[in-house]
Amino acid sequence: MTELVSQTEEATAAGPVPAPPGAEPSVARVSQWSDIRHRFFANKLAVVGLAIIVVLVLVAIFAPLLAPHDPLKQDLTNTLQSPGAGHWLGTDALGRDQFSRLVYGSRIAVIVGMASILVALVIGVILGALAGYYGRWVDTVIMRVADVFFAFPLLIGAIVIILLMGRGVLPVVLSLAIFSWATFARLLRSQVLSVREMDYVHAAKALGAGQSRIIRKHILPNSLTSVLVYGTSNVGIAIVAEASLSYLGVGVDPEVAEWGNMISAGRNFMGVKDFMWTYPSLAIVITALGFILLGNGLRDALDPKLR
Secondary structure, eight states: OOHHHHOOOOOOOOTTOOOOOOOOEEEEEEEHHHHHHHHHOOOHHHHHHHHHHHHHHHHHHHHHHOOOTTTTTOOTTTOOOOSSSSSSOOOOOTTBBBHHHHHHHHHHHHHHHHHHHHHHHHHHHHHHHHHHHHHHHHHHHHHHHHHHHHSSSSSHHHHHHHHHOOHHHHHHHHHHHHTTTHHOOOOOOHHHHTTOOOOOOHHHHTTTTOOHHHHIIIGGGHHHHHHHHHHHHHHHHHHHHHHHHHHHTTTSSSSOOOHHHHHHHHGGTTSSTTTTHHHHHHHHHHHHHHHHHHHHHHHHHGGGGOO
């Protein structure tokens, strides 16, 4: 009986997408992923978004090789130097090379943006799956807790957490994750409420599959698409929020090479030395746009209604 349950679960794990008549399941999955990949790369904007993210990650990884100067080294004899051969993007009020700080700032953007969304995604997926599958008082408790976090604007809530924990990369990651998980939980809950009524879920229950196994094997694989797409797009929003916190003076330490810190340092020179804030602002906009384009491309490739 156990072997029969396992075989039936494997056959139904693919969800509502049936294999073509006469096709092997593995061939059908390969064909499906090939179709998704084709639709994604046929979307030019999605490819542009992917290219932006790949470049960002490579810059973050190879920052020590790309940066011509130490981003923390001060040269008070070369302060506020305009872009030129020695300093491609100029220097700030302390003589630090702007290009090197811009390059190293990509590391903070990648770490904080991706880590905060990953933590929020894990929390939201777990609580959203429990709320959607079990319903009743479990759903009520989880959703009312989520409503509490919805009541706080992201930046205001993050500032409160950082003031309690102190400044730094870890407090910023946790603060953004704490006030982002509720959206993931609510989005996944709505998907689970629909998927749990599918025939293959009822078949797994009838064959004696445990609830935890049903959630892992049947519910989550067929509910995560919209959540992952939303999470991809939200990495850009997290990067903007992180830069905003640093700009307001409550993010990472002010001497750290970070885009929000660079904009904050340049705000006193607007109209005089605009290069101090223009380039980090462009980096934030382009990065956020890259993640949004990537998320939209994934949505179009994965949504069966758009095929």
